[in-house]
Amino acid sequence: MATWKLIKLKFERCPAHFGELGIGMESTTERVHSDTLFSAWMSSYARLYPNEIDALLNGFCDESPPAMRISSTFIYRETDKGTIYYLPRPLRFPVNYPQGNDLEFFKTYKKLNYLPLKVLQRWYQGVGFTLADREELIAKTNGAKGGNLDTEGTFDYKQAFKIEKVPKIAVDRNTRATNLYHTAFLYFEWNQNGNSIQSLSGLYFLLHFPQDDVELATRLEDALELLGEEGLGGERSSGAGRFKVEWEDIPSDWQSVVKYPDTSTSHYLISLFWEDDVSQLQQLITDKSSYEIQERGGWIIQSNIRRQMVRMFTEGSVFPVEPHGKLVNVTPSELRTNNGGYKTHPIYRSGISLSLKIKAENS
Structure with missing residues (x-):
């Protein structure tokens, strides 16, 4: 029986650096793609289970269904109204999207690179784009606030994190000459109550097992916890990228999304x-x-x-x-x-x- 899991990566106060092809140390993205997560995860798995890694990878390489599928990581954000899970906006318009050159709201719409789960479900699995959505996007373009999209966190994506540049010094091994450069670090929302630190935002990803495999799931969870101790992304020697793992069954608000009819x-x-x-x-x-x-x-x-x-x-x-x-x-x-x-x-x-x-x- 197929099963779904949702895994949160809680960075708390720890910074992270996620580089991309073509950008330097002065830039970082706010999330990690599925191929990078898979490679780092399998490296940790190989260290914990060196006698099992070849069989696992061979299973991915043959023609049979893979042992698991994972999504890329995306932002989640805890609010007083619950958890907002952001997903990339599909590259096709939702059902009932206005046809023609309706530019009154498109300036704001095209900036929505990520949508809250509730909005994506409504636009792409429910009633579709509505007149109320259009009017709210027009109002947002003109600087107004309020409405269902605003309440659901549609415009709050960048509030979940901040990026800061930290100065560093590079020393040439031969000449001992120094060079000043900056490295960008990513910080997710958090707060502190006494000695307790709470992650208010972080990364999550979905994990799908075509067949329920408790033993494999346990090993994968152990390997992911090891990866969290070592760090994900760049600048790990500076202590960046460490996280705690929250491994859970797919939440109720995701059930209808992942099981949408054929x-x-x-x-x-x-x-x-x-x-x-x-x-x-x-x-x-x-x-x-x-x-x-x-x-x-x-x-x-x-x-x-x-x-x-x-x-x-x-x-x-x-x-x-x-x-x-x-x-x-x-x-x-x-x-x-x-x-x-x-x-x-x-x-x-x-x-x-x-x-x-x-x-x-x-x-």
């Missing part, structure tokens, strides 16, 4: 996705698709060697059929032998997708 006509990515099968891509990429592609790269842990570059479909992409994806071998040429083997072990990046069913305009 009669839906579109599938919406909440992870990165990679596929090289031409027949599969032909089914996915049609006039009913809307997608963006992002280059993914990065360094191999504890080395100065870069992984091979790969291009993936991003979160928010919408397809007419369910995308599945697979692991992609990104082992660089420096780590390959002449006979086709590997000097150490193959390096993988996860393009295994996780998607939700939605209704979208013209789908």
